[in-house]
Amino acid sequence: MDGTQPVALSGRIVFFTGAGVSVGAGLPTYRGTGGIYQDSELEPPHARDLAPDRLPGLWARFGDRLRAAREVTPAPAHVRMAELERQHRHPVVIVTQNVDGLHAAAGSTQVVELHGSLRTMRCLGAGHHLDLDQAIWVDGIPGCPECGQPCRPDVVLFGESLQPRVWAAAEQAMQDADTVVAVGTSAVVYPAALLIAPGTIAARQRIWINPEAEPPDDGWTWLKGDADTQVARLTCA
Ligand SMILES: [Zn+2]
Structure with a gap:
């Protein structure tokens, strides 16, 4: 038509x-779930990056991406x-x-x-959803103001359903x-x-x-x- x-x-x-x-x-047009990560400078976040010893590395790579996403109208x-x-x-x-x-x-x-969404985060405690600004950052990791637990990006990572x-x-x-x-x-x-x-x-x-x-x-x-x-x-x- x-x-x-x-x-x-x-x-x-x-x-x-x-x-x-x-x-x-x-x-840019990107394909599906992984698309936002199809950035040659960015290692694709994977579910295993949520392990306590890897979380600081994940946020070091991902934090700027979340901030940048909020600038897009x-x-x-x-x-x-x-x-x-x-x-x-x-x-x-x-x-x-x-x-x-x-x-x-x-x-x-x-x-x-x-x-999921790049505009929010989710805590690893009770699963509270929160904005980047609401988190309490300690040693490069955002923490949940409700339960004190560290947060993860609120998007489906590789290796997750x-x-x-x-x-x-x-x-x-x-x-x-x-x-x-x-x-x-x-x-x-x-x-x-x-x-x-x-x-x-x-x-x-x-x-x-x-x-x-x-x-x-x-x-x-x-x-x-x-x-x-x-x-x-x-x-x-
Ligand atoms: Zn929480």
């Missing part, structure tokens, strides 16, 4: 987003999705593979972050959706790709926004182009 005419969305909406949605925010596509949530009579949920936290930064309130609670929320949102809009994802990274695999989605309206990658099957309407331009066409019925 070409053109610039508006496309009306109806019922309960889920936006399923990948790296392509953040291109307009000046981030949302793209027009993030902003438009947040607007649609405010305008729409039905729930609008974001299920994202990105860890940049830009959907929440744009004002979306129902965001399922499959791979997605959090079951987060995965369940994503599956539920997909099952409940009348409309699914997949934006800027090539749907090749598992397990996230399972959420939109052929045969798994019941939503009657399915929209695929991508400049290149084809939809998983022919049940999708393909709005071919970049996320900012195509999401701008969406309206709510």
Whole structure:
């Protein structure tokens, strides 16, 4: 489907987003979970880096990355999705593979972050979520002000599985959706790709926004182009 005419969305909406949605925010396109770490200067964080003797090294490498992530501002596509949530009579949920936290930064309130977020940390004690500024740093390691335990990045590291609670929320949102809009994802990274695999989605309206990658099957309407331009066409019925 070409053109610039508006496309009306109806019922309960889920936006399923990948790296392509953040291109307009000046981030490079990266593939899936590991993408943010595909930086030649940065050794990929691994679950074993959470061991007490390795944690200082992890934070030495990762701390600046978290600070840098907070400087990135949302793209027009993030902003438009947040607007649609405010305008729409039905729930609008974001299920994202990105860890940049830009959907929440744009004002979306129902965001399922499959791979976590670079904008928060999680303590290794009770699992409190906190902001970089809230932590008490001692010897290069951020500590939780609630329970005093050291913190870890709040993202899924290599060697870790997605959090079951987060995965369940994503599956539920997909099952409940009348409309699914997949934006800027090539749907090749598992397990996230399972959420939109052929045969798994019941939503009657399915929209695929991508400049290149084809939809998983022919049940999708393909709005071919970049996320900012195509999401701008969406309206709510
Ligand atoms: Zn804590």
